[in-house]
Amino acid sequence: MGFEVLLKGNNIIRLLEGLAVALKISMISVLISIVLGTACGVLMNMKIPVLKQLLRIYLEIVRIMPQMVLLFLVYFGATKAMGINLSAETASIIVFTFWGTAEMSDLVRGSLKAIPLIQYESSLSLGLSRFQMYLYIIIPQIIRRMIPLSINLITRMIKTTSLVMMIGIVEVLKVGQQIIEANRKTAPNAAFGVFLTIFILYFIACWPISCLSKYLEKKWEN
Amino acid sequence: MDAEVLRSYLPGYAEAFFLTIRIGWIGIALSFxxxxxxxxxxxxxxxxxxxxxxxxxxxxxxxxxxxxxFFIYFGLPKIGFSLSAEACGIIGLGLLGGSYMSESFRSGLDAISKVQTESALALGMTNFQVFWLIVFPEALSLSVPAIVANVIFLLKETSVFSAISLMDLMFTAKDLIGLYYNTTEALFLLVLFYILMLLPVSLIGSIAEKRARYKMLGV
Known part of the structure; x- marks a missing residue:
């Protein structure tokens, strides 16, 4: 069945290291996305004329462009257009941050909309500045709503990092292919076992996180 | 950017575009x-x-x-299930999409009050009629925003088909970049065709969301 090749040498450790690469990229991107996305979401809510249109175009681009296309654009396009030589890892972090920021800002905007207008009006009439209003009144209220959704973004980010093998990063799928290639003669059926293992590894990485997100969402519903 | 190069690339992209659309929509139908x-x-x-x-x-x-x-295309043939790349793409997309659609329908169904089912049963409808004529249509219009998001997500996901050597847009772009190094033209057409494929869906989706919202809530 092909599971035996995983026990050879340090193959299983290599697979896990590959998964760690994917997890590292997604964690860095998620952290940056949460910060930038919250800022973007608040800006969008402020209804500053030109900025609002620009942000809307940005959201639409992210909404319709596959992450894979964005990866290609940044990784191959940036080198060609501007002569910058990005490492594949930097390129993927840029792309995932670009994507995650848009997702996050949309979530923030949605939660901000759910806060009744009177809260904004009351805080302004009490003499708070706009900055103070967001910092002390609005943001603390949306955090409960945001945490489950941000956790959900982590699982989506992890799943999307599987794409980075297409621009040559050695992550779990690539390691899997290498193991299969190396054992082509001795274990011709390795593909089944290796890819099934990777499938399960991804599931183990994502499932607890989505369960946590669902649990928190239910718990904090009111 | 060279117009001549663009023109020579166009037929290849057009073919890939229709392949992507065909597989994408069959997969989405399956996922429904x-x-x-x-x-x-x-x-x-x-x-x-x-x-x-x-x-x-x-x-x-x-x-x-x-x-x-990868599991369906490279793994399963080793235990005797061999499928063409196109069939794998459709099945893969259908299975992935099915799980997302299921959640969307589920949340729509959960929002329908039990009174509806009880009243329909009291009127003498069979269980199947209750689901098909009463509960499901209502749940469907509640799920419209989630379904639109899923459809866009699934169409975007078709970009990974190139990994199992289906000649889709991504594959064509990668192939042309590798062959001729006209990166700018190849990437430009890639973006253009994805916009062509997804922008109409995104716009129609927004309209559908508004109409469904109007029907349900009157706002």
Missing amino acids: GIGILTAFVSYYKVPVLKRIAGVYVELFRNTPLLVQL
Whole structure:
């Protein structure tokens, strides 16, 4: 069945290291996305004329462009257009941050909309500045709503990092292919076992996180 | 950017575009079927099937399409299930989409009050009629925003088909870049064709969302 090749040498450790690469990229991107996305979401809510249109175009681009296309654009396009030589890892972090920021800002905007207008009006009439209003009144209220959704973004980010093998990063799928290639003669059926293992590894990485997100969402519903 | 190069690339991209659309929409249709079926099974708590549907949804929601495709395309033939790349793409997309659609239908179904079912049963409808004529249409219009998001997500996901050597847009772009190094033109057409494929869906989706919202809530 092909599971035996995983026990050879340090193959299983290599697979896990590959998964760690994917997890590292997604964690860095998620952290940056949460910060930038919250800022973007608040800006969008402020209804500053030109900025609002620009942000809307940005959201639409992210909404319709596959992450894979964005990866290609940044990784191959940036080198060609501007002569910058990005490492594949930097390129993927840029792309995932670009994507995650848009997702996050949309979530923030949605939660901000759910806060009744009177809260904004009351805080302004009490003499708070706009900055103070967001910092002390609005943001603390949306955090409960945001945490489950941000956790959900982590699982989506992890799943999307599987794409980075297409621009040559050695992550779990690539390691899997290498193991299969190396054992082509001795274990011709390795593909089944290796890819099934990777499938399960991804599931183990994502499932607890989505369960946590669902649990928190239910718990904090009111 | 060279117009001559663009023109010579166009036929290849057009072919890939139609292939992507064909596989994408067949896959989405399949995902609708799977989604409705699994949502039905878990809503009515059909004994064993409910468990199976639950495991399926969790399994496919929490793994990337690329990994699923690799397993279906490279892994399964080793134990005797050989499928063409196109069939793998459709099945992969259908299974992934089915798990997402299932969740969307499920949340729509959960929002329909039990009184509706009870009244329909009291009027003498069969269980099947209640679901098909009363509960499902209402749940569907509640799920429209989620379904639109899923359709866009699934069409975007088709970009990973190139990994199992389907000649889709991504594959064509990669191929041309590798052959001729006209990166700018190849990437430009890639973006253009994806806009052509997804912008109409995104716009129609927004309109559908508004209409469904109007129908349900009157705002």
